[in-house]
Amino acid sequence: xxxxxxxxxxxxxxxxxxxxxxxxxxxxxxxxxxxxxxxxxxxxxxxxxxxxxxxxxxxxxxxxxxxxxxxxxxxxxxxxxxxxxxxxxxxxxxxxxxxxxxxxxxxxxxxxxxxxxxxxxxxxxxxxxxxxxxxxxxxxxxxxxxxxxxxxxxxxxxxxxxxxxxxxxxxxxxxxxxxxxxxxxxxxxxxxxxxxxxxxxxxxxxxxxxxxxxxxxxxxxxxxxxxxxxxxxxxxxxxxxxxxxxxxxxxxxxxxxxxxxxxxxxxxxxxxxxxxxxxxxxxxxxxxxxxxxxxxxxxxxxxxxxxxxxxxxxxxxxxxxxxxxxxxxxxxxxxxxxxxxxxxxxxxxxxxxxxxxxxxxxxxxxxxxxxxxxxxxxxxxxxxxxxxxxxxxxxxxxxxxxxxxxxxxxxxxxxxxxxxxxxxxxxxxxxxxxxxxxxxxxxxxxxxxxxxxxxxxxxxxxxxxxxxxxxxxxxxxxxxxxxxxxxxxxxxxxxxxxxxxxxxxxxxxxxxxxxxxxxxxxxxxxxxxxxxxxxxxxxxxxxxxxxxxxxxxxxxxxxxxxxxxxxxxxxxxx
Numbered sequence: 001x002x003x004x005x006x007x008x009x010x011x012x013x014x015x016x017x018x019x020x021x022x023x024x025x026x027x028x029x030x031x032x033x034x035x036x037x038x039x040x041x042x043x044x045x046x047x048x049x050x051x052x053x054x055x056x057x058x059x060x061x062x063x064x065x066x067x068x069x070x071x072x073x074x075x076x077x078x079x080x081x082x083x084x085x086x087x088x089x090x091x092x093x094x095x096x097x098x099x100x101x102x103x104x105x106x107x108x109x110x111x112x113x114x115x116x117x118x119x120x121x122x123x124x125x126x127x128x129x130x131x132x133x134x135x136x137x138x139x140x141x142x143x144x145x146x147x148x149x150x151x152x153x154x155x156x157x158x159x160x161x162x163x164x165x166x167x168x169x170x171x172x173x174x175x176x177x178x179x180x181x182x183x184x185x186x187x188x189x190x191x192x193x194x195x196x197x198x199x200x201x202x203x204x205x206x207x208x209x210x211x212x213x214x215x216x217x218x219x220x221x222x223x224x225x226x227x228x229x230x231x232x233x234x235x236x237x238x239x240x241x242x243x244x245x246x247x248x249x250x251x252x253x254x255x256x257x258x259x260x261x262x263x264x265x266x267x268x269x270x271x272x273x274x275x276x277x278x279x280x281x282x283x284x285x286x287x288x289x290x291x292x293x294x295x296x297x298x299x300x301x302x303x304x305x306x307x308x309x310x311x312x313x314x315x316x317x318x319x320x321x322x323x324x325x326x327x328x329x330x331x332x333x334x335x336x337x338x339x340x341x342x343x344x345x346x347x348x349x350x351x352x353x354x355x356x357x358x359x360x361x362x363x364x365x366x367x368x369x370x371x372x373x374x375x376x377x378x379x380x381x382x383x384x385x386x387x388x389x390x391x392x393x394x395x396x397x398x399x400x401x402x403x404x405x406x407x408x409x410x411x412x413x414x415x416x417x418x419x420x421x422x423x424x425x426x427x428x429x430x431x432x433x434x435x436x437x438x439x440x441x442x443x444x445x446x447x448x449x450x451x452x453x454x455x456x457x458x459x460x461x462x463x464x465x466x467x468x469x470x471x472x473x474x475x476x477x478x479x480x481x482x483x484x485x486x487x488x489x490x491x492x493x494x495x496x497x498x499x500x501x502x503x504x505x506x507x508x509x510x511x512x513x514x515x516x517x518x519x520x521x522x523x524x525x526x527x528x529x530x531x532x533x534x535x536x537x538x539x540x541x542x543x544x545x546x547x548x549x550x551x552x553x554x555x556x557x558x559x560x561x562x563x564x565x566x567x568x569x570x571x572x573x574x
Contacts, residue, residue, distance in 0.1 A: 041254060042262040044318050045247040049197050071199075078203040079189030086185035086210035090178040090219040095171035097556045100130050101442060102420040104222045108173035109133070110149060111159035111222070113142055118354025119361035120156070122147045133168060140168065146362035150394055154351045155224035155293035173222040180230040181219025185210050188505050191237045192512055194244070195472050204540070205512035209505055211547035213554045214417075214446040218501045220555065221420060221442075224294050229483075229502045231290035232300045235283040236479055236505075239308055242279035247315045249274050254319060264320025270327045272319070280308070280339040287340060288347025295395060296486060296502065303482035305340050307475060309333065314471060349384075356380050363387040398494050408487040411500045412455050416572050417445035418496050421556055431558035439564035442556045444498040445573065449546040453539060454507045457514040464513075472513065479506040515539065 100108060105126045113121040122143040123129045132139035162175030185206045193202030209215055218226040253272045254262045287304065290297030312332040316324040355361040367382035374382060406416035421442040425432040432438035458480065464473035483503030487495055518539075519532040552559050553567055568574050 040261050041264050041318060041320075042251045045251040045315060046244055047197055075193070075199055078199055079186050079193070079206060082189050082203050082206045082210060083182055083186035085207070087178075087182035089210065089216055090181050093555065094174050094178055094220060095169065097421055097423075097440065097442070098134060098170050099421065100126075100133070100170075101221060102223070102418070104173065105130055106149075107156055107159055107224060108163070108168070108222045109142075110147075111156040111173060112140070112163055112168050113147075114153060114156055114354060115160045115164055116142065117144055117358065117360070119358045119364075120147045120149045120153075121145060121360075138168065144360055146358075146360045146364065148362050148390070150391055151224060151294050152292040152348070152351060153354065154289050155227040157351070158227050158293075159222050174220055177222055177226050178219050181215060181226055184215075184226075184230050184233055184505065187233055187237055188508065191233070191240060191505075192509055194237075194240050195475065195509065196513065196516060198516065201512045201516045204515060205505075205508045208450060208508040208511055208540075208543065211544055212447050212450055212504055212508065213547060213550055214444055214498060214501050215504050216554045217420065217442060217444045218498060223498075225499055225501045227293045228290050228297050229504065231286045231293065232297065232479075232483070232502060233505050235286035235290065235300065235304060236475075238279045238283035238286060239304060239311075240475075242277050242283065242308070243311050243315075245279065246274040246277060246312070250315055250319050264318070266320045266322050269316050269319035269321030270323065271331070273331055274312075277335060277339060280336070281343055284340040284343030285347050288344035289351070291344060292348045292351040295392070296483070296499070299486045300479075300482045300502075301340065301344055303478055305336065307478045308336055308340070310474075311471070312336065349381075352384060355384070363390075396490065396493060399492050400494055402494050402496075404496060405494050406497045407491070408484065408495070411484070411497045412451060412458075414446055414448055414451050414497070414573075415570075416497055417443050418498050419443055424561070425558055434560045437561050438558050439561045440556055440558045441553045441564060443553045443573070444496075445550065445553070446500070446504070447543060447547045447550065448569065449539075450511065450543045451507070453514075453543070454511050457507075457510040460514050460517065461510050476506050476509050476513065479503065480510070 109123050109129065110120045113119070113123075122145045124141050129141055132141055158176050158180070159173055162177075162179075163169075163172045166172030166175055188209055189202045189206030191202070192205035193199050196202060215226075218229075250268075250272055251262060253268050254265050255268075257263050283304070287297065287301045290300055309328060309332070312328045313324045316327045316332075321327045355364060358364055363383055363386060364380070365383060366386050367379040370379070370382070404416065404418040410416055419441065421440070423430070423440040425438045425440060427433075427435055427437065430438075430440065458477070461470075461473040461477055464470040465477055480503045483506070484500070487499065515536040518536040520528045524532070550567060551557075553564065
């Protein structure tokens, strides 16, 4: 911590100057603000990953060389082990229950139609079609007439991949969401490692998501929201890699003083280029896939474009730019926008290929032969625009009351989860081995202790971002905002709490960051570290126990009604 009369020594274009702390810094110190200590500019641009063998040697008494190899292996082995745990949870009895739960009745059937025709056909009423699909022998009452559907095709194409391998069965239509749910845990471990520069915290974030009830339920259901989460998380990871690689190139362009330390340079900070950025292009593709799965994926594009521009501003400021915002406008803005928005748009249009190549897709030939102001645009694109405008009107105007709808204000505290499936097997039926009746339920409920801890973690991250200028906290909050805040614009729309699955990864990152703070800073005493480790360990164990306790209602197990009722901690969960 710096004292009130400490000095700062910024270096611009090779000239060292000493200035007093700025007035705003002095005012913020009374609220806990601490100026960042001056370090090598290279380390500020691209903080190195810590070398772990020292601690490993202390606890295992391995030789330094062997300890280093073990630690390097854990960089990937740790995330893979966490992902294996997540996969075991998500694929366990995946075909149960043998029914179309909640909105699976739409997306599983639309996915099969995409396999058959390349567009969504018309099915009979669910009361007729669902029993026929689940019957033995199976009947598939699908018409090739185009149907109006409320969401773009990518998420249904993802579900269709599983159906192409395992057929139109519960396991088939749930296979890909379970696979993406498992892969997202692996990605989160690696993303957390890069974000926090800690394999432990990265694996902790992934483990928390592995035992989040909402993520488990959505991974075991053929709905679209988990697919949006997966592509948005992949884009977030690509942007993190892009951030590190661009800042590394900027650091390489800066001059080195006689002590071997990289120093800032105003001219380079203002004028240096960061070159091609393939990871940003990859992020644009993933954001296009997210938007072409469900409309709320568009908000991730808007938020992430803003986030990357602010990262570029921060990089140029650290590099010594006199006018970092102007430098970003001149050197980075064009590539940032071109790498994300146009790439996402092209990706979005490409996902409609099946519809473009069809003749019977809904509204496919709406613009054929029509004149008007926009007649210079190809008719298929105008037809798609007309179709999408109808979809937009449908989505924003959806206000039909539903028993399990909820306001976004209640999502973080789990005010109103959604019941996906419920049956009451009689004694001796469907696994019910008690004298009384049983329950078989699937409740889209986040692990309560994890989400209630996340409420505290998000407040802590607001403090870290506002008063400590911690970019990691800002990145996590930005991603949470992208998945959460847009729903407040639609207070009259029928919306559900399971939409929150799109920001579950960032909630887990927030809790992991808070637990990292509990463990104590690098210079903390052993006593402080021990207390922090005990507190963090107790919280993690309580979250794991909480998940195990609620596991039966995440996976549709049959168990006594009294046990189900005991798990309804709040009356609003029923």
